[in-house]
C-alpha cells in the first residue's frame with residue numbers, strides 16, 4: 013500500500029439536486045488527473061456504467077482521486093428522502109462532507125436534513141457555495157446563511173464555480189487540511205462497512221465498502237455479520253475511476269468487493285464484513301430495510317401473474333429493500349402487495365417492472381402500515397381491504413414522520429395551512445435568514461403519501477422544499493371507506509382515511525368513477541360507505557343507444573372492424589358483480605399524484 | 612342460380628350536405644354522360660363473373676341519382692337489364708331528393724321500370740332542414756309524394772334524420788306526424804351520426820357545434836317507434852319501418868348476408884367470404900373502366916369468425932331473429948330479463964329497446980375470451 017492511512021481522506025458531497033454535485037465531481041476528477049481532460053465526458057461519475065471485458069458492471073459509488081500524494085475517496089450519496097438509511101450508511105463511510113449550496117438558490121430542506129445526518133455522524137463539514145459565476149448569485153447573503161448553519165465564521169465558507177473551476181483547487185486543499193485522516197489499525201481483525209451493494213448477473217453481488225480496521229485481502233474467505241453468510245472475496249478493488257483490482261484494502265480505504273453471492277439480500281447495506289473465523293463486534297447503525305409504503309400491484313392481463321412474480325423475484329435480487337407477498341383482489345385478480353421505502357422507490361420499481369419486464373400493471377393507491385387493535389389483539393394492516401370495516405376496532409395507530417420544510421417567509425402562512433390541513437403538529441420554526449424559514453412538523457405519513465409534495469410546491473410556487481424521516485406511530489381516528497358498484501364492494505378502491513376526510517374521499521371517488529365507468533345496460537349506483545353507512549352516492553345512468561344508424565352494403569366492412577375493436581376492448585373489461593369496468597378506469601381512479609416525491 | 616342484389620351508385624349531388632360522408636360530389640355534373648356509359652361498361656366487364664346469378668333487386672342510390680336527366684336513367688336501367696339477368700319482377704328502387712323531381716320526370720322513371728321511390732325528406736322542420744343544409748323546403752316533400760302517386764309509384768319511402776342540433780322532441784314529433792300524413796309505404800328514420808371526415812364532424816370536433824345527445828336521440832327513437840307503430844308501420848330494422856309487405860327487399864338482402872354486386876364509384880360487392888369495393892373518386896373509376904379493367908379499389912377475404920360476426924350483427928339489426936343455438940343461456944336470460952331480447956318462434960328477436968343497443972347485444976352474444984381475473988398459474 014503506497015499511501016499511508018494518514019494521507020487518506022474520505023468524503024462526500026451533500027447537495028440538493030441541481031446545485032452542482034455532478035459538475036463539481038467532474039472538476040475534481042479533472043483537477044486530480046483522475047480522468048484526462050480529453051477523456052472527460054461531462055458528468056463522468058453520474059453516467060459511468062462500466063462494462064468490463066468480463067461483463068462486470070460496477071457503479072461509481074466511490075471514486076478514488078490521487079492528489080499531491082493523498083488518496084481522496086469521493087463517496088456518492090443517494091439524494092432522496094426514501095433512502096435516508098442508505099444516505100446514513102454512505103455518510104458513515106466518510107470523515108468529512110462538502111456541503112454544497114447553490115449561491116443563487118440557498119439551502120433546501122433535503123440538504124439541511126442530510127447536513128444534520130452528516131453532523132450527527134460526526135463528520136467534518138466544509139461549507140461551499142457553488143455557481144458564484146452566476147449573476148444571480150448572492151454570495152454574501154448565502155455565505156452568512158451557511159456560516160450560521162454550520163456555526164463557523166463566514167470566511168470559512170468556500171466559494172467555487174464548478175462550471176469554470178474557480179476555487180476548486182482551494183476546495184481540494186480544504187478537503188486535505190480540514191477532514192481528518194481515518195483511524196484504524198491494519199492488523200486489527202477486519203471490520204468493513206457495506207455502504208452499497210448491487211447485483212451483477214455475471215459476477216453476483218458486488219458490495220461497496222469502507223474498511224474501518226484490519227485488512228481485506230483478495231481471495232480471503234469473508235463473512236457478513238448480520239446475515240451470517242460466508243463467501244469468497246473473488247475480487248477486491250478500487251474505482252480509479254475504472255474498477256481496478258488491488259491485492260488488499262487497508263484501514264480507511266474505500267473500494268469494492270466481488271462476492272459471487274447470488275442475492276443482494278445476503279450482503280445488506282449497513283452490514284459488517286469480517287474475515288471468516290474472526291469474532292468481532294458489528295459496526296453500529298445496521299438496520300433492516302423497512303417498507304414505509306405499500307400498494308397492490310396487479311397484472312393488467314390476468315395471464316401475466318406468473319410473469320409478474322418472476323419479475324419481482326428478479327428485481328429483489330438487486331433491490332434489498334423490496335418486499336412483497338401474494339394478494340388476491342376480487343376486482344383485480346391475482347397480484348402482490350408490495351412494500352417500498354417511499355414513493356420514489358415505488359415509482360422506480362413500477363417503472364422497472366413495466367420497462368424492463370414489459371408488464372402492464374394496475375397499481376392500487378399507496379397506503380401506509382396501520383397498527384390496529386381488534387378483539388384484544390394487535391394486528392398489522394398493510395392492505396386497506398383488511399382494515400376492520402365500520403369502526404369495528406379499538407385503538408388504531410398510524411406512522412408519522414418528522415418533516416423539515418424550508419420556505420421563503422412570504423409563503424410561511426401557506427405552508428402552515430397545508431400542514432394543519434394534513435393533520436400536522438407544529439414542532440418548531442427557525443428563521444434561517446429574515447427571508448427563509450425552517451419549519452418542523454410531525455405529520456402522518458399517510459398525508460405525505462397523498463399529493464402533499466405537489467400541494468407544497470404549488471402553494472409556494474415551487475420555492476419550498478421538504479424532507480422527512482420516520483418518527484414512530486401515533487394514535488389516529490381512522491376509518492375504512494369502501495366503494496360499491498351496484499351494491500358490490502370493490503376491494504381495490506377501499507381506503508383507510510381520517511374520519512374527517514372520509515366524506516371527501518367518498519365523494520371524490522364516486523364522482524371520479526361516475527366519469528370513468530362507461531354506461532351499462534342498467535343504472536349503476538356508485539356508492540361510498542363506512543361499514544354499512546352510505547356517505548356518498550352517484551348514479552351512472554343506463555345506456556340507451558349504441559348502434560350505427562345505417563348499415564348497408566358499403567358500411568358492413570367498416571362496421572365489422574368497429575365491432576372487432578369494441579370486442580377487443582370488451583376482453584379487457586373486468587367484471588365487478590354485474591358491472592363491466594374497463595382496465596383504464598381502475599388505472600385512472602387509482603392514480604394518485606405520481607410526483608409525490610420530495611426531491 | 613343464386614339470388615343477388617344489384618346496387619348502382621350515382622355520385623352526383625346538387626350541393627354537398629355538411630353531415631354527409633357518402634361518396635357524393637357537387638359540381639361534377641359534366642362527368643355524368645361518361646359516367647352513365649361507364650356503369651354499363653362496368654356491368655359488361657363483370658357480367659361473366661356473375662353468370663350463375665339472378666338479380667332479384669336493383670337499387671340506384673347515391674348521391675342523388677335524379678340529378679341525372681330522366682333519359683339517362685331510362686337508358687341506364689334498360690342497358691343493365693340487357694347486360695345482366697335482372698328478374699322481370701325485380702324490386703327496382705331509385706333514390707331522389709324532393710327538389711329534383713316532378714310529375715313529369717317521375718312518370719318517365721316509373722314507365723322505365725323503377726318501381727320503388729325513396730325520397731330524401733329528412734325533416735318537415737325548416738330550421739332542421741337548414742341545419743342539414745338541405746336544398747328543399749318542407750312543402751317540397753308533400754309535392755314530391757303527390758307527384759309520385761300520380762306518376763304511378765305505389766311504393767314510396769321517406770328518409771328522415773333526427774337528433775340535429777336545435778331539433779326538439781316536439782319538432783321531431785311534428786315531422787313524424789307530417790310523414791305519416793303523407794302515407795308512404797316505408798319510412799327510414801336515422802339518428803344523425805357525426806362522421807369525423809365531414810364539415811359537421813369537424814365543427815363538432817372543434818366544439819363549434821354540439822354532438823347529438825344520445826339520450827335525446829333515444830327519446831326520439833322511442834317516439835318514432837310509438838307513432839309509426841300506431842300508424843301501422845312495422846319496425847323491421849333499427850332504422851326502418853314499413854307497411855306489411857313493403858319491406859325493402861334489397862336492404863333485407865344485406866342484413867341476410869346475401870351476395871350483392873355494386874356498380875359505380877366506391878360501390879361495394881360481396882359474395883361468399885369475399886368483399887371488394889370500387890375506386891372511390893369518380894375520375895379514377897372512369898379511367899379504369901374506360902381502359903377496360905375492373906375498377907376495383909380494395910378487397911378483403913373474411914375468416915369464418917368474421918363471417919359469423921357479420922351474420923350476427925346484421926341479423927340482430929332486424930327482427931327476423933337469431934337461432935339461440937350455441938349462445939350462453941345465462942347471457943341470453945340476462946338480455947331477456949333486461950328487456951333487450953325476446954323469445955319468439957323464429958328465435959331470439961331484439962326488442963325495440965334492444966335494436967337501439969344492437970352493439971351491446973352483439974358483443975354480449977359473441978363468444979368472448981375468458982375474462983380477467985384469470986386464475987393464477
Ligand SMILES: Nc1nc2c(ncn2[C@@H]2O[C@H](COP(=O)(O)OP(=O)(O)O)[C@@H](O)[C@H]2O)c(=O)[nH]1
Nearest residue numbers: 028029030031032033034035142143173174175
Ligand atoms: N453557472 C454555473 N452553473 C453550474 C455550476 N455548477 C453546476 N452548474 C449547472 O447546474 C446544473 C446542475 O448541475 P449538476 O452538476 O447536474 O447538479 P446535481 O444535480 O447536483 O448533480 C447544470 O446545468 C450545471 O451545468 C456553476 O458553478 N456555475
Ligand code: SF4
Nearest residue numbers: 624627628631635674
Ligand atoms: S344529397 Fe344526400 S348524398 Fe348528396 S350530399 Fe346531401 S346527403 Fe349526401
